[in-house]
Amino acid sequence: MVTRxxxxxxxxxxxATSAALVAAGGARAQTADPLITEIQPWAQSFGDGVDxxxxxxxxxxxxxxxxxxxxxxxxxxxxSINFTPIHALDGTITPQGxxxxxxxxxxxxxxxxxxxxxxxxxxxxxxxxxxxxxxRFPRETHVYFCECAANTGMEWAGAQLNGAQFTHGMxxxxxxxxxxxxxLLEEAGLDAAGDLADKWxxxxxxxxxxxxRSIPMEKALDDVLVAFKANGEAxxxxxxxxxxxxxxxxxxxxxxxxxxxxxxTPMAVQxxxxxxxxxxxxxxxxxxxxTWVMDAKSVITSPSPQSPITHGPGPLVITxxxxxxxxxxxxxxxxxxxxxxxxxxxxxxxxxxKALTRFYLDTEWDGxxxxxxxxxxxxxxxxxxTKTQLREVRGLNSIYHNxxxxxxxxxxxxxxxxxxVS
Amino acid sequence: MSKYRNSVALIxxxxxxxxxxxxxxxxxxxxxxxxxxxAWNVDVLPDGTGLPVGSGSVEDGEMLxxxxxxxxxxxxxxxxxxWPELAGGEDTLADADPVKTVGSYxxxxxxxxxxxxxxxxxxxxxxxxxxDVYAIVAYILYSNYLVEDDFVLTNENFxxxxxxxxxxxxxxDRAETEYPMWRTEPCMEDCKDSVEITMRATVxxxxxxxxxxxxxxxxxxxxxDTSEPEEVVEEVAVIDPALVExxxxxxxxxAACHEIGEGARNKSGPQLNGVVGRVMGSVEDxxxxxxxxxxxxxxxxxxxxxxxxxxxxxxxxxxxTKMAFAGLKKEADMxxxxxxxxxxxx
Numbered sequence: 137m138v139t140r141x142x143x144x145x146x147x148x149x150x151x152a153t154s155a156a157l158v159a160a161g162g163a164r165a166q167t168a169d170p171l172i173t174e175i176q177p178w179a180q181s182f183g184d185g186v187d188x189x190x191x192x193x194x195x196x197x198x199x200x201x202x203x204x205x206x207x208x209x210x211x212x213x214x215x216s217i218n219f220t221p222i223h224a225l226d227g228t229i230t231p232q233g234x235x236x237x238x239x240x241x242x243x244x245x246x247x248x249x250x251x252x253x254x255x256x257x258x259x260x261x262x263x264x265x266x267x268x269x270x271x272r273f274p275r276e277t278h279v280y281f282c283e284c285a286a287n288t289g290m291e292w293a294g295a296q297l298n299g300a301q302f303t304h305g306m307x308x309x310x311x312x313x314x315x316x317x318x319x320l321l322e323e324a325g326l327d328a329a330g331d332l333a334d335k336w337x338x339x340x341x342x343x344x345x346x347x348x349r350s351i352p353m354e355k356a357l358d359d360v361l362v363a364f365k366a367n368g369e370a371x372x373x374x375x376x377x378x379x380x381x382x383x384x385x386x387x388x389x390x391x392x393x394x395x396x397x398x399x400x401t402p403m404a405v406q407x408x409x410x411x412x413x414x415x416x417x418x419x420x421x422x423x424x425x426x427t428w429v430m431d432a433k434s435v436i437t438s439p440s441p442q443s444p445i446t447h448g449p450g451p452l453v454i455t456x457x458x459x460x461x462x463x464x465x466x467x468x469x470x471x472x473x474x475x476x477x478x479x480x481x482x483x484x485x486x487x488x489x490k491a492l493t494r495f496y497l498d499t500e501w502d503g504x505x506x507x508x509x510x511x512x513x514x515x516x517x518x519x520x521x522t523k524t525q526l527r528e529v530r531g532l533n534s535i536y537h538n539x540x541x542x543x544x545x546x547x548x549x550x551x552x553x554x555x556x557v558s
Numbered sequence: 559m560s561k562y563r564n565s566v567a568l569i570x571x572x573x574x575x576x577x578x579x580x581x582x583x584x585x586x587x588x589x590x591x592x593x594x595x596x597a598w599n600v601d602v603l604p605d606g607t608g609l610p611v612g613s614g615s616v617e618d619g620e621m622l623x624x625x626x627x628x629x630x631x632x633x634x635x636x637x638x639x640x641w642p643e644l645a646g647g648e649d650t651l652a653d654a655d656p657v658k659t660v661g662s663y664x665x666x667x668x669x670x671x672x673x674x675x676x677x678x679x680x681x682x683x684x685x686x687x688x689x690d691v692y693a694i695v696a697y698i699l700y701s702n703y704l705v706e707d708d709f710v711l712t713n714e715n716f717x718x719x720x721x722x723x724x725x726x727x728x729x730x731d732r733a734e735t736e737y738p739m740w741r742t743e744p745c746m747e748d749c750k751d752s753v754e755i756t757m758r759a760t761v762x763x764x765x766x767x768x769x770x771x772x773x774x775x776x777x778x779x780x781x782x783d784t785s786e787p788e789e790v791v792e793e794v795a796v797i798d799p800a801l802v803e804x805x806x807x808x809x810x811x812x813a814a815c816h817e818i819g820e821g822a823r824n825k826s827g828p829q830l831n832g833v834v835g836r837v838m839g840s841v842e843d844x845x846x847x848x849x850x851x852x853x854x855x856x857x858x859x860x861x862x863x864x865x866x867x868x869x870x871x872x873x874x875x876x877x878x879t880k881m882a883f884a885g886l887k888k889e890a891d892m893x894x895x896x897x898x899x900x901x902x903x904x
Contacts, residue, residue, distance in 0.1 A: 206766055211630070211640035212814050212825075215680075241683070242810065254590055256599050262590035269586045298759040302766075323583055338601060344683040346676040348601065397598050406604045406666045408673040412658065415727065421652030423663075427730040441759075442768070469744065474753030478746045507753060517741040529736055533656055545755060554759035558752070 193233070201225070203234050204301060209290070214242035215345070217284065219305030222435070222457065223442040227484070228309050228492040229279070232372045235308035238284055238388065240345030243374040246394050251378050253320075253362070257399035258335065260325025267378055270364065273315040273323075278361065278384070279491040281459045283307040283430045285387035285414055285536035291523075292534055295543075295556045300440040303542060303554060307459070309492035312382045314363030317356050320398065329400050332357070338405045339381055342396035349390045350404035351383065355428075359384045359490075362395065385461030385490040386428040387536070389414050419531025432520050433539035434458035434468055434495070434512035445550030449503035454481070458493045460514035465493040467513040472499075474507030474543060474557040475522070481510070506546040507557055523556065602672040606717050609671065613712035614693025616700040622690050623697045625873070626679045629815060629826045629882040635659075635701040638826050645701040648722065661702025665724045667716065671695050681814050682884050798897060805898025808891045811883070818902045827881060831903045834896070836860050849876045865899070866892055 194201065205218035217238040220230055237243065248267040256262040284306035290296045297303050321337070329335050337356045340348040351360065361382040364371060371377040376393025383390045389409055404410065404426075416424040436456035439445045445452060458465040465487035469478040484494035495510070512520045523540035545555040602608040614622075624633060630641035637643030647657025656662075660670050675691045677683050686694070696711035699719065705711075711719075759765065809818070815827035822829035828841035839846045839854030846854070853876070858864070868875040869886045886892050 200768065204766060204768065206764075208640075208764065214810075214814055241677070241680070254594065254598055255587075256590060256595045262595055263587040264590045264594065265587040272586055273584065294757040294762075295759040296762055296764055298765040299768075323586060325583075340598075340601070344677065344681070346683065399599060399601070401603065403603060403605070405601050405672075406669055407601070408669055408677070411666060411669050411727075412660075412664050417651055417656055417658075419652065421656070421726065423651070423727050424730050424732075425727045427732065429730075429732075431732070431736075469746070474750070476748065476750050476753060478744070478749070507755075511744060513744070516737070518737060519740050519742065519744045521736075521740050525740070529739075532654065545758070555755045556757040558750075558754040558756050 198224075201234060203236060204305075206290075206297065206302060215240050217286070217306060219301045220308050221301050221442075222305050222307070222437045223300040223440050225437070226455065226494070228457070228494050229367060230308035230310060230492075232310065232366055232369070232375065235310065235372075235375065236284070236306050237374040238306070239343075239374070240347050241343050244343045244394060245373060246342055246378065248378045251396075253379065253395060254397045255320060255324040255399075256397070257338070257401050258326075258329040259321070259400050260328045263324045265320070267364070270315055270362065270379065273319050275313055275315050276361065277311060277313045278359075278382075279309065279311045279488060280382055280384045281307055281309040281430075281490065281492045282382075282388045282391055283433075283459070283461075285389060285427075285430070288433075288538040288540065288542075289535045291540070291542075291554075292527075292538055293532055295554045298554045299442040300435055300437050300542075300544075301442055304435040304437075304457075306388070307457075307492075309459075310366040311368065312361055312363040313365035313368075314361040314379075314382065317360040317362055317381070317398070318358075320362060321356065321400070326400070329353075334402070336401045336404055338397075338399040338401050338407075339390070339392045339395060340397040340399070341376075341392045342394040347389075347392055347409060348405060348407045349392060349410055350401065350407070351390060353400075355383070355386070383428075385430060385463075387414065387430055390428065414536060416530065416536055417533045419533065427537055430459070430461035431537065431539045432458070432460035432462065432465065432512045432514040432518050434465075434510040434520055435542050436470070436508050436510045436544060439508065439546055439550070439552050440544050441552045441554055444552050445501065445546065448550070449501050452499050452501040454497040454499060454508065456481075456495055456510050458487070458495055458510070458512035459491065460487075460512065460516075460518070461490060462518065463515040464489050464491075465512055466515050468493070468495040469511045469513075470495075470497045471509040471511070472506040475509055475541070478511065487515075503548055505548055506544075507555070508544040508546055508552075509541050511541055600672075600676060602668045602675070604666045604668045606668065606713070609668070609713050609716060610688045611713050612688040612692050613710055614689045614691065614696050615710045616693075616696045616705065616707050618689075619693035619695070619697025619700070622686075622694050626682075626686070626690075626882045627694065629880050630680060635698055641826070644698050648702075651723070651726065659702065660698050661704060661722060663723050663726070665721055665727055667695070667699075667719050667721055670698060671716075674698075679882055681811055682882075685884060801894050801897040802901040804890070805894035805896070805901070808886070808895045809898050809902075811886075812895075815881070818899065830899060833860050833903065834862065834865065834900050838864075847876070847878045847880050849878050862896055865896065869895065 201221045201224040203218040203220065205216060210216040218236055220236040221234055251267040253265040287306035288303055291303055326332060332353045335353040336350045337353060338348055338350050340346060362379060363382045364379050366375060371380055379395050380393045381391050381395050416427055434456055436454060438455050454470055458468045468481045470481045471478045481495040481497040484496060487493040520539060520541055526540050543555050543557050544552045546552045630638055631644050632638050635645035643657065644660050647659045647662035650657045650662060664670060671691060674694055692711045696705065696709055699705045700707060700709065815825050816830050817823055817825060818830040822831050824841060824844045828844040837854060838858045838860055839850035869892060871885045872879050872881045872883050886895065
């Protein structure tokens with residue numbers, strides 16, 4: 137049986153590994169590799185038959201690619217958050233099983249037969265839908281990122297958490313299938329609402345926190361989805377099974393899970409989550425409210441503190457993620473010297489609307505230290521700001537919407553650390 | 559697929575098309591009954607819309623707050639551990655570490671009423687009566703020095719309360735204050751003269767250790783692999799695993815305030831390792847209510863009978879207990895929780 141190793145052991149082992157690889161890169165191998173010359177057990181006998189795992193989990197060697205939380209952040213796990221292991225993923229789609237969770241009263245179990253969705257308030261006919269009803273509306277499929285407004289929030293005052301998972305892991309990116317909210321509102325009829333320009337929809341979850349947010353009607357009729365599938369399969373319990381709201385480009389708190397009610401209202405409800413939380417206090421004590429859009433942001437996921445360089449000098453792939461709540465990412469620049477000089481990275485695919493974009497910088501590492509940064513630009517021409525720029529406008533007391541440029545200090549050994557630079 | 563089935567599908571599609579066009583509606587769902595809307599549509603708007611008729615005094619609120627809220631929010635709404643503080647913090651919003659409470663930060667009283675009514679007490683939501691909610695909100699106002707101790711909050715005087723930070727908010731202004739500055743062509747070369755590291759995360763050292771989780775998994779796997787089958791059989795004989803599993807689910811009601819198992823610590827309630835057979839009020843460093851201090855001095859011990867009585871009706875069993883828990887109603891839950899408390903302690 138192959139034992140799983142912790143990261144520290146892995147790092148220790150990497151020194152030897154990198155030496156071997158350096159040798160292999162430059163010169164002929166001294167001795168034949170037994171993994172090649174000797175017949176290995178997996179090449180001789182059977183592996184698992186089909187159905188050994190009717191619903192598969194990642195192979196045991198990947199057991200460290202998991203969500204993690206920061207226990208000191210919150211009072212209790214039922215009202216808390218954990219983080220996506222973005223340092224260990226590639227591509228753009230986040231597997232549901234490791235996509236971050238945020239609950240306000242724990243992840244509830246709500247079966248489809250028990251599911252009801254009510255539309256009430258300023259509508260012509262208040263309606264109740266079952267899950268089956270929702271499946272009969274024309275539906276759409278789109279990929280969107282969902283980022284908690286507090287992502288990178290612990291970094292306002294300075295570099296705190298040592299890992300991309302912890303600094304930037306309150307994000308996931310899935311392909312959602314669901315019904316445009318517009319169709320459900322039209323089914324209930326909006327004549328009773330009169331002028332839609334100043335109307336809102338209040339969306340509410342079925343869990344004990346009864347989490348609710350007000351969304352302006354314009355957004356509700358635009359691209360909001362009432363989703364029941366993610367990445368092709370049912371939503372996971374922790375992501376709001378059987379039905380959640382998808383509010384593209386806007387802060388994750390509005391993506392109400394276990395969605396049970398949609399109310400058309402003449403004003404914002406000013407619920408707890410849109411007044412006492414998810415508001416941004418500026419240096420003079422005034423607070424911004426209704427800061428819904430997640431501005432353009434990026435982070436290098438590897439190398440990073442949890443994903444150090446283990447292969448020594450030579451070819452190196454620098455990679456990361458970029459996104460914008462205003463639309464598509466159009467460009468990502470990478471700096472190796474803390475922002476003095478920049479080079480433009482390669483996008484794995486053209487940036488998509490309000491979805492994660494993967495970028496790569498294929499480079500040669502000379503083995504010297506680097507101060508790695510990435511900088512996203514979106515289709516509006518917005519350039520991801522530095523932490524200094526953000527602080528000049530907002531001060532130090534913000535929690536949410538920290539989309540600053542992140543710096544990883546890669547040391548000559550290949551280890552990386554979260555730092556702040558001048 | 560046969561041709562016949564294809565043609566049926568085509569006819570159905572053609573038949574459906576005109577129906578779709580009619581008013582753009584599909585005729586899905588059913589009208590919500592007034593009593594259904596009333597059951598769910600309980601949010602309260604800033605102008606008081608949705609506020610039910612009722613009233614509650616600061617005096618009643620103090621008792622209710624102590625029973626239902628203080629375990630997490632503190633007797634004076636000052637907050638326990640990481641739980642939110644609800645009072646104090648006036649004039650701190652421009653400070654280095656602003657204290658955001660109902661008094662110092664929340665712009666609308668409707669938010670407080672709505673949240674207490676719909677989402678609290680934590681883990682026992684929507685268990686308070688309308689008048690209880692008025693009373694608790696009155697007490698929160700009192701603990702913020704916003705009303706006097708003889709104040710009674712009602713739906714009539716609700717909108718008269720002035721929230722100190724009502725004018726403290728502006729609508730998102732990033733489009734004016736930030737975007738014009740940052741929608742510019744970025745610098746690519748010679749962008750700075752020098753770069754210095756000004757702060758390092760490892761100096762602070764608050765990042766959770768990752769190795770722990772991986773090694774625990776490994777150890778557990780190894781233990782399972784090497785343990786003798788006889789031992790497993792023995793364990794099964796002592797405690798019904800299905801009951802323990804059911805108890806683990808019931809324990810979710812307790813887990814906000816109590817920990818149990820290896821490394822369990824005191825939270826707003828004491829850790830529960832070995833609670834069955836433990837002397838009451840005996841956990842070190844936990845600040846017990848007077849009743850449990852007395853029980854401790856009398857040497858009273860938790861057994862299945864006393865735990866059952868306590869969990870059924872906490873305040874009947876122990877007057878003045880800080881445990882804000884309504885009680886376990888179902889007998890099956892009680893049996894399950896007892897099994898779990900014993901199993902998880904080991």
